[in-house]
Amino acid sequence: MANSRFWLYFSSPKTFYPFAGKLVPWCAGVAVVLTVIGLYLGLLVTPPDYRMGNSYRIIYIHVPAVWMSMLIYMVMAGWAAVGLIWNVKLAEMMAGALAPTGAMFTFIGLWTGALWGQPTWGTYWVWDARLTTYLLLLFLYMGFIALRSAIDDPRRASKASALLAIVGAINVPIIYFSVKWWNTLHQPFTVAPGQESKIDPTMLWTMLIMVFAFWAYAIAVALLRIRSEILEREKNASWVAELLDSSQDTSSEDNIAQEKSAQGDRA
Secondary structure, three states: OHHHHHHHHHOOHHHHHHHHHHHHHHHHHHHHHHHHHHHHHHHHHOOOEOOOEOHHHHHHHHHHHHHHHHHHHHHHHHHHHHHHHHOOHHHHHHHHHHHHHHHHHHHHHHHHHHHHHHHHHOOOOOOOHHHHHHHHHHHHHHHHHHHHHHOOOHHHHHHHHHHHHHHHOOHHHHHHHHHHHOOOOOOOOOOOOOOOOOOOHHHHHHHHHHHHHHHHHHHHHHHHHHHHHHHHHOOOOHHHHHHHHHHHHHHHHHHHHHHHHHHHHHO
16 A cells, blocks of 8 residues: 555656656766766776777677667556556656657667677678667657657647557567577677676676666656656646746845845945
8 A cells, every 4th residue: 555655646747846856966977977987997997809809899888778778668668558558647758758868779779780880790781680670669769759749639649659659569579589589690699687698797897887877867868858748748737836936936036146245246
């Protein structure tokens, strides 16, 4: 019962708005710190690969971006399903807020993969199973975003895009298992749950640090988008009007304090 009250409490936009505001700076700070540490280790500390030399170092961006793009899609589809089945407004906002970040990570995964493929495979792109299904992931993100934007009514837009997200979720396990199911140019799993890592421990930990950095970034940016959408959707609610009035009062007090300080300096 306590857990249900907790989730009901935070499913309210009025309650979630200040909670998200408190989380954003922490997540953003963690993202910055971990990114700096990860890039330092990836560029200056980890050893060169015995076959690819230093060109492999792009994995510290490529692999975390690919992992995050697939994870975000599944989380987005999950929130979309919650919003569609239980008609939870905040869940619909969650799904919409995650989509642009997921699309960005997918694009980064494709771009860095092409840059890595040229020196490794001798080509930027091939239409094999892994790359083609991953390109489809980008199209699914773009379709989700476009569908939400094309319908004026936010609730109808959320329901229509939720169906696309749920159906498109089947593509994520296909991406993941494509290197097992088909003969592809893309190499098999190097790091996977339940199997021993095939790379140097320093490389593995550096890659995991970048994964957590991207994760913290995704949370911070999604929360910022949710806060903006909450204000847009709830603009006629009394609590939003009170919030805006209090913000204006605070700004006015700050301006008065600055004017008094300036007058004191001139005196």
